[in-house]
Structure formats: structure tokens, C-alpha cells
Amino acid sequence: MPRSPLKPAIQSYNLFGEVRDLPDVVHCETIAARSVLHDWEFAPHRHARLHQVLLLARGGGRATLEGRTHGLRPMDVVNLPAGRVHGFTFKRGTQGWVVTLATEILDEVLTPQEGLGRVLSDAAIFRGTPQMRALMKDIFVEYGARHFARAHVLKALSALLLGYVARALAEGMTLAGSAGESAIIGKFEALLDVHFVEHWPVARYAAALKITPTHLSRLTREAFGCPATHMIRDRIVREARRNLVYTNLPVSTIAYALGFDDPAYFSRIFSNATGLSPSEFREKIYAGA
Numbered sequence: 001m002p003r004s005p006l007k008p009a010i011q012s013y014n015l016f017g018e019v020r021d022l023p024d025v026v027h028c029e030t031i032a033a034r035s036v037l038h039d040w041e042f043a044p045h046r047h048a049r050l051h052q053v054l055l056l057a058r059g060g061g062r063a064t065l066e067g068r069t070h071g072l073r074p075m076d077v078v079n080l081p082a083g084r085v086h087g088f089t090f091k092r093g094t095q096g097w098v099v100t101l102a103t104e105i106l107d108e109v110l111t112p113q114e115g116l117g118r119v120l121s122d123a124a125i126f127r128g129t130p131q132m133r134a135l136m137k138d139i140f141v142e143y144g145a146r147h148f149a150r151a152h153v154l155k156a157l158s159a160l161l162l163g164y165v166a167r168a169l170a171e172g173m174t175l176a177g178s179a180g181e182s183a184i185i186g187k188f189e190a191l192l193d194v195h196f197v198e199h200w201p202v203a204r205y206a207a208a209l210k211i212t213p214t215h216l217s218r219l220t221r222e223a224f225g226c227p228a229t230h231m232i233r234d235r236i237v238r239e240a241r242r243n244l245v246y247t248n249l250p251v252s253t254i255a256y257a258l259g260f261d262d263p264a265y266f267s268r269i270f271s272n273a274t275g276l277s278p279s280e281f282r283e284k285i286y287a288g289a
Contacts, residue, residue, distance in 0.1 A: 025154045027100040028136075028143040031056070034098075035090050044087035046225065049238070051101045051120070052080040053165055055128050055136050059094025063087070065123045066223075077128040079165055083224035084123040097136040101158055104242040109159035116166040117193065118186050126168050135161050184209055185223050188216065188231075196235040197259040202228045237273045240266075244282045251278045 031054065035042075044064055054077065061072045064087040065080075072078070072090075080086050082103055110116045139157045142150065191205055205228065206213040217227040224231065236258055243254045255266035270278050 025151045026105065026139065026143065026158050028140045029098055030140070031059075031090060031094055031096040031098060035088075035094065040090040040092055040094070042088045044085050046083055046085050047080070047100075049082055049103050051082050051103060051106055052078075052098055053161060054078040054080065054096065054098045055132060056094060056096040057133065058096070059091045061088060061090035061094060063125060065125070070125055072125070075128045075133070077126055077132060077165065077168070079120065079122065079124045079126075079169065081121050081123060085225075086123060097140055099136065099139055099158065099161060101162075103238055104245060105155065105158065106162070107238070107242050108246065109155055109162065116162065118190055119166045119169045120162060121186055121189055122169060124169055129164070129168075132161065132164050135164065184211065184216075185219055188220070188228070192232065192235045196232065196239065197257070199236075199259050200232070202232065205232070233269065233273060237270055240270055240278065241274075241281070244278055245285050251282075254278070 040061070056072055056074050056076050058074055060074065063070050063072050063078055064085075065078075066085055072088075078086075106117065106120075110120075135157060139154065139161065142153050142157060147153075187209055188205060191200075191208055195205075202213045202216060206216045209216065213228070217229070220226060220228045220231050226234075240254055240258060243249055243257070244251075247254075249257075251267065252263040255263035258266065260266040260269075267277055270276075270281070274281060276284065
């Protein structure tokens with residue numbers, strides 16, 4: 001029997017194919033700016049460490065979220081968490097904005113007690129509001145300028161945008177998104193945020209979720225393209241990156257705070273995940289600042 005044609009692998013990009021490890025405080029551009037370079041079409045892909053919010057002002061198209069296709073019209077907002085597979089086909093001349101935030105920024109601006117992270121972890125499409133549209137325009141203008149306190153203002157505006165998006169999702173305005181088994185993924189991510197410094201193994205997370213370790217890894221592979229062990233490691237690395245970027249703490253202090261008894265072992269874990277030692281990563285970020 002002839003073999004079935006192989007499907008192309010889903011690509012993991014940082015910013016539509018760019019290789020920068022972290023964007024600016026946030027990254028904001030028009031939909032058209034990158035679409036014209038790709039003939040208004042983006043094949044299904046995922047962003048490993050980036051969260052995106054897209055708002056259509058004019059035009060339309062189609063969005064593919066986790067294998068399901070949905071129409072897009074003016075004032076639709078698309079929430080795209082890190083790791084979710086998505087693709088777009090826009091009508092030529094479509095206008096709107098895309099705001100991209102590194103997961104480290106989300107860690108900085110979200111209030112854990114309010115549960116925003118869990119709500120924002122769903123890939124979804126919903127109707128935007130005039131406030132969201134005005135806020136997107138404000139972020140775009142501030143991003144393109146170089147005014148005093150730019151980073152502070154961009155963080156504040158982005159936090160407000162995420163709040164509006166989370167509120168819309170929580171109020172049930174979602175038109176698309178994951179359901180059923182994604183609830184387990186959400187609980188797993190919530191447990192990760194609480195226990196990652198304790199270095200729980202997969203089996204302990206699975207027991208807390210009342211499923212088997214094999215089942216948990218199957219769900220994470222479907223949702224993020226990696227086993228649960230990688231998600232556990234990446235949650236630790238994400239916190240390490242945040243500390244390396246936003247604090248002056250020594251590497252050894254960061255290692256101990258993340259539950260490592262041996263800073264050298266922490267450095268090996270970090271290097272295996274990022275391709276850079278913690279010191280090299282920090283130097284690279286500072287060099288590009």
C-alpha cells in the first residue's frame with residue numbers, strides 16, 4: 001500500500017518566524033505589516049514563550065485554532081496563549097493590531113489571586129469592545145515612540161488589555177476555544193504555578209489530577225507538542241528567565257530560590273533548555289537592551 005503523505009511538522013516560532021528570545025517589553029504591530037510579507041496567510045504554528053492578542057479593525061479572514069477553523073470579522077479579538085497551534089488567512093487589506101507579550105511579562109503583570117492566568121490560557125475568539133480597540137491603538141502608538149517611562153507605560157497598558165480580555169473570556173463571550181480535556185490542562189498549569197519550585201515529578205501532578213502520568217503527557221503533547229516533563233522543566237526555566245531579566249540577583253541565588261541545591265545543576269538544566277548558560281542569557285539580554 002502506498003504511504004500516506006507526511007503532514008508538515010507544526011513550526012514553533014518566537015515571533016512569526018523571528019528568532020529573538022524576548023521581544024521588547026511588548027511587541028505591537030499592525031496585522032498588515034507582517035501579512036503583506038506572507039501573502040496574507042500564516043500556516044499553523046505555535047509560539048513557545050509568547051502570548052498574543054489580535055484585534056481586527058477592518059477586513060476579515062479565517063483563523064485556525066487547534067485544528068478548528070473560524071471566520072473573522074471586524075471587532076473580533078483572538079486570544080492566543082503560548083503553545084496553542086494557530087494559523088491565519090486574512091483578506092487583503094485587513095487592518096488591525098497584534099500585541100505580543102513574553103510569558104515573563106505575563107508573570108509580572110498578572111495577579112495570581114484573581115485567576116487571570118487560567119482564563120487567559122484558552123485559545124479563543126470573541127467580540128471586542130471600543131475600549132479594547134482604543135487600548136490597542138494606544139499600545140501601538142506608545143510602542144512606536146521612545147518617550148520617558150515607555151516600558152512602564154507599555155506594561156501598564158498591556159496589563160489593562162489582558163484584564164479586558166480575561167474579563168470577556170470569563171463572562172462567557174468565547175466563540176471558540178478548547179473544552180473538556182483542556183480543563184485538566186488548565187488545572188495542571190495551575191498546579192505548576194504553585195509547586196514548580198518543589199520539583200514535583202509527573203507522577204505527583206498526575207495523582208493530584210486523578211489521572212495517570214501517561215494520560216497527562218498525552219494531553220500536554222496534544223496541547224503544547226511536548227511531554228509533561230518538558231512543561232515542568234520549562235516552568236522552572238521561565239521563572240529563571242524572568243529573574244535573570246528583571247532582577248540583579250546572582251545566578252546562585254536564583255538557583256536556590258528555584259529549589260536547586262546545586263547551582264551548577266541548575267545551570268545545566270537552564271543550558272539544556274535554552275542553549276545558553278544563565279550568565280550568557282543575561283549578557284545577551286543586556287547587550288540588546
